[in-house]
Amino acid sequence: MVRVREAEExxxxxxxxxxxATYGEDYAYPQYYDPYLLKKMVFSDDTxxxxxxEEDSGRVLGTASVVLQIGAxxxxxxxxxxxxxxxxxxxxxIGHLLMENRIARVADRLHVGLVEPKVNHLFSQKITFGxxxxxxxxxxxxxxxxxxxxxxxxxxxxxGDALQLRRNHPRVLPETAVLAELVMGELDIDCDVIxxxxxxxxxxxxxxxxxxxxxxxxxxxxxxxxxxxxxxxVFGPVRLHYGMxxxxxxHAHYLxxxxxxxxxxxxxxxxxxxxxxxxxxxxxxxxxxxxxFLLQQVLDRCRDxxxxxxxxxxxNADSPRxxxxxxxxxxxxxxxxxxxxxxxxxxxxxVRMVRLLVPPHFDDxxxxxxxxxxxxxVTSSFATAYAAPQLRRNMERVGxxxxxxKEQVDQLAAISSIETFAPNQVIVREGxxxxxxxxxxxxxxxxxxxxxxxxxxxxxxxGSCIGEMSLLTTAPHSATVVAQDHLxxxxxxxxxxxSLMRRRPDIGLQIYRNLATGLGEKLRHADAGL
Numbered sequence: 001m002v003r004v005r006e007a008e009e010x011x012x013x014x015x016x017x018x019x020x021a022t023y024g025e026d027y028a029y030p031q032y033y034d035p036y037l038l039k040k041m042v043f044s045d046d047t048x049x050x051x052x053x054e055e056d057s058g059r060v061l062g063t064a065s066v067v068l069q070i071g072a073x074x075x076x077x078x079x080x081x082x083x084x085x086x087x088x089x090x091x092x093x094i095g096h097l098l099m100e101n102r103i104a105r106v107a108d109r110l111h112v113g114l115v116e117p118k119v120n121h122l123f124s125q126k127i128t129f130g131x132x133x134x135x136x137x138x139x140x141x142x143x144x145x146x147x148x149x150x151x152x153x154x155x156x157x158x159x160g161d162a163l164q165l166r167r168n169h170p171r172v173l174p175e176t177a178v179l180a181e182l183v184m185g186e187l188d189i190d191c192d193v194i195x196x197x198x199x200x201x202x203x204x205x206x207x208x209x210x211x212x213x214x215x216x217x218x219x220x221x222x223x224x225x226x227x228x229x230x231x232x233x234v235f236g237p238v239r240l241h242y243g244m245x246x247x248x249x250x251h252a253h254y255l256x257x258x259x260x261x262x263x264x265x266x267x268x269x270x271x272x273x274x275x276x277x278x279x280x281x282x283x284x285x286x287x288x289x290x291x292x293f294l295l296q297q298v299l300d301r302c303r304d305x306x307x308x309x310x311x312x313x314x315x316n317a318d319s320p321r322x323x324x325x326x327x328x329x330x331x332x333x334x335x336x337x338x339x340x341x342x343x344x345x346x347x348x349x350x351v352r353m354v355r356l357l358v359p360p361h362f363d364d365x366x367x368x369x370x371x372x373x374x375x376x377x378v379t380s381s382f383a384t385a386y387a388a389p390q391l392r393r394n395m396e397r398v399g400x401x402x403x404x405x406k407e408q409v410d411q412l413a414a415i416s417s418i419e420t421f422a423p424n425q426v427i428v429r430e431g432x433x434x435x436x437x438x439x440x441x442x443x444x445x446x447x448x449x450x451x452x453x454x455x456x457x458x459x460x461x462x463g464s465c466i467g468e469m470s471l472l473t474t475a476p477h478s479a480t481v482v483a484q485d486h487l488x489x490x491x492x493x494x495x496x497x498x499s500l501m502r503r504r505p506d507i508g509l510q511i512y513r514n515l516a517t518g519l520g521e522k523l524r525h526a527d528a529g530l
Contacts (some may be wrong), residue, residue: 002061002094003517007049012038014060015060022084032082033313037514041065050092050101052085059315060087062524064098066106066113073224075342076111076162083124095127101129111162111347118143121376133157134186135371137179137335138378142310145359151362153371154352156334163189166339167346170317171196174331175325175381176351179335180317183371189338194223199320200503201328202291204407210297213254213266233319235341235350236268236281252281255297257290265290269299278302281314283322294324299329314340317349324438328411331355332381334372345411356382367516390418391490394441397463399518400511408507415496418428421487426480428467433476435494438466443487448480459484465497468515471497 007015012035019032033396044069052062062085068078080102085094103144107112115133117124133155141149149195169192172180177195184191257265265285269278278300285291287400304306313331315322323333339347360382368374391413395401401409419438421427428434430450440463446456461480469478471494501508 001055002052002089002092002097003055003370004050004097006105007042007063009039009042010526011053011060013041013052014053015049016064018060018063018084021086021088026180035354048102048103048105050105050466052098052373054089061086061092062094064100064102068106068109075340076109077258077340078106078110078113082115083127084501089171090123096130099127099131100427105170107159110159111165111342112337113154113157113159115157116335117155119151119153119371119503120364120366122366122368126395127372128155129368131157134183135374136183136337137333137352139312139334139352139374140354140360140362140378141358142275142277142312142354144309146376149358151365153367153375154337156337158339159203161189162339163349164349165342165345166435167194167318167348169194170349171199171320172317172351173197173199173320173327175327176323176333176336179333179374180349180351181375182377183336184338186337186370193317196320197499198503199324201325202288202321204292204296205289206293206296208257208259208264208290208293212257213256219376224249226367228406232343233316233322234280234283235314235316236270236279252367254282255294257285257294259290265293265294269298271308275310276306276308277310277312278306278308280311283508291322292329295325295329299355308396309356311357313353315351315353315394316341317351322446323351323353326353326355326475328414329355330410332378334378390441390488391416391439394463397503398439399463399521400439400514402514402517403510404507408504408510411500411507413490415494416490419489419491420491421483423483423485424435425483425487427483427487427489428470428477428479428481430478430480431476433470435466435470435492437468437492437497438489439492440464440466441488441490445481445482448482450480465518467513468519470494472515 010371014031015038016035026321035192035523041049048066050064050241051060053060062083063079064083076377083098116139117128121140134157136154136156139152139154141151141153143150152212171194174195174197177193180193182192252268252270252388254266254268256263264287268282269280271278278298283291283294297431299311302311315326334354335352335353337350337352340350341348360379362379365375365379366479391398391409392406393403395409403485427438427445442462444459444461447458448456466481466489467477470476501511
């Protein structure tokens with residue numbers, strides 16, 4: 001017989017043995033192998049730690065935890081943490097027993113329970129969904145195991161009055177709305193989001209000095225925070241008002257923006273050196289001007305100094321400008337969490353957004369059917385975003401990008417995708433309309449017209465546009481283009497590209513100039529023949 005109870009000090013060695021037997025010597029979370037840290041978890045009021053023991057022998061066969069203070073504002077949010085069962089004891093229902101006991105012991109202490117089952121681990125998914133949790137999204141490559149990275153789902157179960165206290169009608173980007181609708185459908189909530197496709201990003205201004213927070217800047221920064229508390233845009237597990245000592249104890253970092261010696265804004269974040277991850281938890285400023293500058297400074301340091309692979313931020317679903325700003329910095333929505341943050345007398349929805357600084361790969365995904373729709377949605381968005389570095393590397397030879405800044409190129413990359421073609425494959429056909437424009441990054445293609453019979457009228461190579469006339473005139477394609485060898489192209493949807501140009505007329509003006517120049521060159525080549 002197996003019974004589940006709260007862990008005691010005498011269980012520390014047994015808990016450690018379970019993790020060793022389950023994960024081996026190279027587990028990414030060394031605290032579960034450290035007797036001192038395990039003992040702290042046993043006695044902490046913020047953590048519920050359970051063990052499943054064999055009644056006859058007293059041997060620990062499994063363990064699981066709930067971290068009860070993962071949010072600020074006394075959010076009543078708990079994370080159902082590591083569940084491990086000794087391999088020799090699997091098949092006895094111990095995992096389900098541990099989950100059942102966790103829920104029973106914390107149901108009256110939480111509004112929101114979150115769990116992150118690995119997407120290649122069906123056992124943990126079956127336990128999660130078998131106990132009433134619902135999918136919210138995918139945390140792409142958020143876990144490090146040795147030299148590789150793995151992804152986890154994000155799932156929720158609500159308790160008490162959580163959903164009754166939810167604020168209605170949040171304003172989200174179109175890119176977020178699809179995910180929100182999918183999640184709310186699984187939760188049987190009416191999707192009441194207001195889609196704000198015209199939300200402008202915060203301006204980019206780099207006329208600031210940057211420095212790290214020291215204790216002598218703490219009081220000034222608290223004064224900065226006034227006025228932004230009532231409508232916070234970024235949420236996290238700590239906040240500035242916790243005090244300097246607690247911030248240092250939690251390994252929180254702040255970067256300050258100064259203008260003429262005066263602090264005008266700050267961004268707070270936590271560096272996870274084990275996962276090679278950064279979590280942004282606070283963003284405050286006197287005006288809107290420093291916000292994007294501060295976010296960019298964090299990303300620059302993640303890329304250049306800290307060997308970061310994964311950057312995460314939870315954004316207020318009622319802040320479309322912040323969502324747009326992060327989107328333009330390469331962050332993508334990966335999860336939608338209704339009623340996550342308790343603020344004043346209601347609970348606010350949260351959009352979790354992630355920036356990957358490593359190539360996206362999702363070949364190892366194996367999941368329960370209920371998790372498939374959100375995984376498919378999130379993974380496809382990262383495949384699209386992978387076009388960004390390709391465009392940056394080809395800035396000089398792509399005619400469409402001439403005269404653009406790196407920031408403008410990043411905006412184009414954020415709405416593009418990569419498409420490849422085999423030799424002799426038709427890319428576009430004269431007289432047809434596919435609502436796409438492509439930029440050739442690698443390889444060569446032949447252009448032909450019906451009036452010319454089978455004879456090509458032009459050969460195009462890397463840097464050339466395909467389908468730009470259809471974009472400009474909304475008419476069907478005026479020529480047939482066939483791959484001569486293996487091709488790699490960046491693809492732009494007409495509708496999405498036109499939406500970007502409306503929001504960013506500076507980008508639109510440069511695109512039209514470059515397209516006109518490119519079309520002139522093509523006409524001259526066509527007149528001259530091959």
